[in-house]
Every structure is written in C-alpha cells, then in structure tokens.
Amino acid sequence: MIPTAILINAFQQRFGCKGNPDSSEEFYIYAAPGRVNLIGEHTDYNGGFVFPGAVEQSIVAVLRPNGSNQIHAYAHDLDLQASFAIDDPDGPKPLHFRYIYGVVRELLSAGIEVKGFDVVYGGDVPLGAGMSSSAALECCFATALNDIYGQGRLDRMTLARIGQATEHKYVGVMCGIMDQFASMHGREGSLMRLDCRSGEFAYFPWHPQGYRLVLVNSCVKHELVGSPYNDRRMSCERVAQLAGVETLRDCSWQQLETLRPQLSDEDYRRARYVLGETDRVMAVCEALERDDYETVGQQMYLTHEGLRRDYEVSCDEIDFLVDEARRCGVTGSRIMGGGFGGCTINLVRDEVYDTFAAAVQERYSERFGVACQLIPVVIGDGARRITTDKQ
Numbered sequence: 001m002i003p004t005a006i007l008i009n010a011f012q013q014r015f016g017c018k019g020n021p022d023s024s025e026e027f028y029i030y031a032a033p034g035r036v037n038l039i040g041e042h043t044d045y046n047g048g049f050v051f052p053g054a055v056e057q058s059i060v061a062v063l064r065p066n067g068s069n070q071i072h073a074y075a076h077d078l079d080l081q082a083s084f085a086i087d088d089p090d091g092p093k094p095l096h097f098r099y100i101y102g103v104v105r106e107l108l109s110a111g112i113e114v115k116g117f118d119v120v121y122g123g124d125v126p127l128g129a130g131m132s133s134s135a136a137l138e139c140c141f142a143t144a145l146n147d148i149y150g151q152g153r154l155d156r157m158t159l160a161r162i163g164q165a166t167e168h169k170y171v172g173v174m175c176g177i178m179d180q181f182a183s184m185h186g187r188e189g190s191l192m193r194l195d196c197r198s199g200e201f202a203y204f205p206w207h208p209q210g211y212r213l214v215l216v217n218s219c220v221k222h223e224l225v226g227s228p229y230n231d232r233r234m235s236c237e238r239v240a241q242l243a244g245v246e247t248l249r250d251c252s253w254q255q256l257e258t259l260r261p262q263l264s265d266e267d268y269r270r271a272r273y274v275l276g277e278t279d280r281v282m283a284v285c286e287a288l289e290r291d292d293y294e295t296v297g298q299q300m301y302l303t304h305e306g307l308r309r310d311y312e313v314s315c316d317e318i319d320f321l322v323d324e325a326r327r328c329g330v331t332g333s334r335i336m337g338g339g340f341g342g343c344t345i346n347l348v349r350d351e352v353y354d355t356f357a358a359a360v361q362e363r364y365s366e367r368f369g370v371a372c373q374l375i376p377v378v379i380g381d382g383a384r385r386i387t388t389d390k391q
C-alpha cells in the first residue's frame with residue numbers, strides 16, 4: 001500500500017499548510033511504479049526486446065512550488081533530507097538526491113523551466129530488490145515536474161529517456177531504457193513488449209489462467225552503482241564493434257562464431273547469452289499466443305542458466321531460490337533485473353503455489369539464516385498524478 005496519507009501529513013508538518021489542506025492546489029501528488037520483467041534481461045542496451053510490466057509498488061511524491069530556486073527534499077522512508085539550488089553546477093553529494101537533481105537538470109536541458117519546490121516522498125518499492133526503485137523515483141519526479149512546469153509538454157518516452165540519462169550522467173549506471181520505459185508506460189493488467197532498437201511497443205494483457213507470478217526477494221541487496229553492470233555492457237559493446245554492428249541485436253550466431261577466436265572467453269560468453277536471450281524472448285512471444293505457459297516457464301529457466309553461467313550476474317542465494325523453485329515444480333524461475341542479488345521472478349501454477357511458498361521460505365532461512373520475502377506480482381499503471389479526492 002502506498003502511504004499517501006502519511007506522506008501528506010509529513011509534508012504539512014515539515015513545510016506547513018498554506019490554506020485549505022483538502023484543496024488540490026495545496027500540493028501536487030504524483031506516483032510512479034517499479035517494474036517486473038517476464039523475460040528479456042540485459043537485452044535493452046543491446047537493442048533487443050524486453051517484456052516488462054509496471055507493478056503496484058510505487059514511489060509517491062507530495063510536492064509544492066516554493067517560489068525560490070531551491071529544492072528542499074525529504075525522503076521519508078530513509079529519513080534523509082537535502083536542500084540544493086537548481087542552478088548548482090555540482091548538485092547534492094548524497095547519491096540518493098542525485099536522482100532528483102539529475103532529473104531536474106535534464107528537464108531544464110529539454111526546455112522545461114523547473115523552479116524551486118518542497119517535496120516529501122516515499123513508497124513501497126523495496127530498495128535493492130531489483131524492482132527499479134530508482135527508475136520509479138526518476139519517473140515520479142520527471143512526470144510531476146513536466147506537468148507542473150511544462151504543462152505536460154514532453155511525452156512519456158522522452159521522460160523515460162530523461163530518467164535513463166540521469167542514471168548515466170549523475171549516478172554512473174549505464175543502464176538501458178527498460179525500467180524507465182515500464183515505469184512511464186505501465187498499464188494495469190498488461191505486460192509490454194518493447195523493441196529497444198526502434199522504440200516500438202505493444203501491450204499484452206496478462207491474465208494467465210491457472211498461473212501466477214510471484215517474486216522471491218533474496219534480501220541480498222542489489223546495487224548497480226559501482227557494480228559490474230557497466231562491465232557487462234562494455235563486453236557487449238566490444239563484441240558489437242568487432243562484428244561491425246551497432247548493437248548485439250544485429251549480430252548473428254554465425255558472426256559470433258566467426259569472431260570467437262578474436263574474443264576473450266568472457267566477452268564471448270556475454271555475447272552468447274545476449275544472442276540466446278533474443279531467441280528466448282521470441283519463443284516466449286510465440287508461446288504466449290497459444291497460452292502455452294509451460295514453454296514460457298522453460299525459457300525462464302534457460303534465461304537463468306545463461307545469466308548464471310555466461311553473463312555471471314547471479315549469486316548463491318539466488319541460485320538456491322531458482323533450484324528450489326525447480327524442485328517444487330514451479331513452471332519458470334530466474335533472477336530478475338540487473339542481477340547481483342535482488343529477486344527471482346517465478347511463474348507458478350496455482351496448485352503448486354502454497355507448497356512452493358512454504359518450502360522456499362523454510363529452506364532459505366535454514367540455509368542462509370535470513371528470511372526471503374514473497375511478493376505477489378500485481379501489474380499496475382504507469383506514472384501518474386494522484387488527486388486527493390480519490391484517496
């Protein structure tokens with residue numbers, strides 16, 4: 001549940017109330033969700049396909065222009081605060097506030113005349129779980145400030161790219177577009193297939209009869225800042241360059257095999273994973289057309305194998321969760337998102353669910369001495385304004 005009432009309360013205590021607290025002019029409230037991804041991992045920055053959906057878990061911001069050039073921000077859940085000037089060339093030091101600063105600076109470059117504001121924000125996207133809490137944060141602020149200062153002039157894809165540019169330039173994670181795309185374009189009950197090369201996308205209603213998606217959070221904190229995520233991307237770029245293509249999406253199996261003698265074993269395996277993943281996304285799309293969820297699940301397991309052995313972005317705890325899923329007869333399971341911890345995504349038949357849930361929790365804490373957390377996936381809407389009368 002998004003704690004909107006708590007955030008409003010915190011905003012009023014911190015920044016005061018100007019007039020009628022129920023008036024929609026008193027403050028603006030915006031929300032943007034995290035995401036899941038059925039299949040298509042580490043394909044976005046390779047020009048390939050991804051299959052994400054927005055989730056109900058979101059970041060919510062309560063904000064009000066303050067007539068100055070200062071931003072006063074309070075991250076409620078972390079109990080962190082910062083004040084910085086919009087035209088400060090360096091911006092705030094704490095990483096957490098660089099997401100907001102980056103979005104503001106990128107909006108300014110895009111011609112949106114953002115001015116100072118006060119804001120309190122928080123939410124229920126678990127941090128470090130690989131559900132893209134940072135994209136949710138970027139998209140929440142990008143959407144709000146584009147509405148407030150730009151009359152909604154920039155379209156959703158442009159706002160997603162502003163979020164991505166924030167990661168690249170202000171945080172140092174050379175991510176693809178998937179997370180920000182999903183947070184901006186999500187639609188209740190639908191997954192989306194995005195072609196990251198052309199930017200074309202389509203909605204796929206997701207109501208798998210007899211199956212459900214559930215995340216299992218290993219509670220190993222996934223942190224892409226300073227992680228080998230950027231190294232993975234560099235491997236892919238090296239191979240693409242040698243193959244004479246812009247991204248690995250345009251590299252064929254045959255080209256890769258021809259290049260093999262020139263590649264380090266590591267770069268070869270990274271590229272082999274990416275080419276395989278493109279094939280798997282296609283296989284999943286075909287399987288979905290005939291409601292063949294068993295094939296979808298098999299492809300998810302294969303993705304995990306690739307991410308574990310070739311792309312090497314898994315860890316013991318996550319491998320244990322996937323092995324446990326397989327043991328319990330779960331249809332499909334794999335590490336989700338950037339990797340190095342976080343969640344597995346699991347496609348589970350209804351009749352297997354209870355046994356799996358009980359077994360995985362018990363055996364995980366037995367093995368690692370910490371609890372894992374089950375998160376049922378509910379596919380929700382993308383970034384949006386929330387009006388107080390709806391609460």
Ligand code: GLA
Binds near residue numbers: 132338
């Ligand atoms: C992170 C990045 C995305 C994508 C995934 C892996 O979530 O932000 O752009 O590359 O990892 O699929």
